[in-house]
Amino acid sequence: MDHEKLQARFSALTTAHLADACVRAQVPVRCAPAPVRAVIPGTRLCGRVLPARHAGSVDVFLEAFDNAEPGDVLVVDNGGRLDEACVGDLVVLEAKTAGLSGVVIWGLHRDTADVRAIGLPVFSLGAISTGPLRQDALPEDALLSATVGALTVTGADLALGDDDGVVFVPDDRADELFTLAEGIRDTERRQAERMRAGLSLRGQVRFGDYLARRGRTPSLTFREHLRTIGGAVEE
Numbered sequence: 001m002d003h004e005k006l007q008a009r010f011s012a013l014t015t016a017h018l019a020d021a022c023v024r025a026q027v028p029v030r031c032a033p034a035p036v037r038a039v040i041p042g043t044r045l046c047g048r049v050l051p052a053r054h055a056g057s058v059d060v061f062l063e064a065f066d067n068a069e070p071g072d073v074l075v076v077d078n079g080g081r082l083d084e085a086c087v088g089d090l091v092v093l094e095a096k097t098a099g100l101s102g103v104v105i106w107g108l109h110r111d112t113a114d115v116r117a118i119g120l121p122v123f124s125l126g127a128i129s130t131g132p133l134r135q136d137a138l139p140e141d142a143l144l145s146a147t148v149g150a151l152t153v154t155g156a157d158l159a160l161g162d163d164d165g166v167v168f169v170p171d172d173r174a175d176e177l178f179t180l181a182e183g184i185r186d187t188e189r190r191q192a193e194r195m196r197a198g199l200s201l202r203g204q205v206r207f208g209d210y211l212a213r214r215g216r217t218p219s220l221t222f223r224e225h226l227r228t229i230g231g232a233v234e235e
Helices: 003-010 015-025 059-066 089-097 112-118 171-196 207-216 222-229
Strands: 045-053 073-077 085-087 102-106 122-124 146-148 151-153 157-162 165-170
Touching: 003 045, 003 171, 015 157, 015 165, 015 171, 045 059, 045 102, 045 146, 059 073, 059 089, 073 146, 085 102, 089 102, 089 112, 102 146, 102 157, 157 171, 165 171, 207 222
Parallel strands: 045 073, 073 102, 102 122
Antiparallel strands: 045 157, 146 151, 157 165
């Protein structure tokens, strides 16, 4: 999916919609660990993953930018370290200059005030004052993949972030997942409108029928019931 189309479709969705779409499509749900949050609350990012594994120097990021396409998201793997910041204001500014749409850091950032002033969406585990005090050998495959928590992501993935965090989806399934997410969004909106009009969620999902059916078939799950009536709620 090209970046302009990706941005337009994601602008009307949330990462929660996409996570639910993954469940429905039986695609593994890959969310960055919960502590990964936006430096500026309310900011959103979406784009192809541009991976970079940090080894103590910013040179890996500059090399990554040389290979970037407009709209990419720099995904920095610093092993989740909490003793050093691996990205500061100059890297974020260079990312913006290179046309990237955001940065996701499995680690810490610094220069928070300047990063906020730059305005490029940055998601990280938090901030600390010190930069790296080490210089490790850079792996040969440092620009091929990045680890975020227990996940490994590559340029074959998309990164999408909002106030609920960051979710990664396979680029080659993006159109399918976005279509499912849009359907889930529309169903949930209709349900919310009916609730405001006085029809409870229990009434809409025929919760009494579900309890009766579960009494006859104890193995019946609520999700299975929802699928038979076209509800959303959980996926």
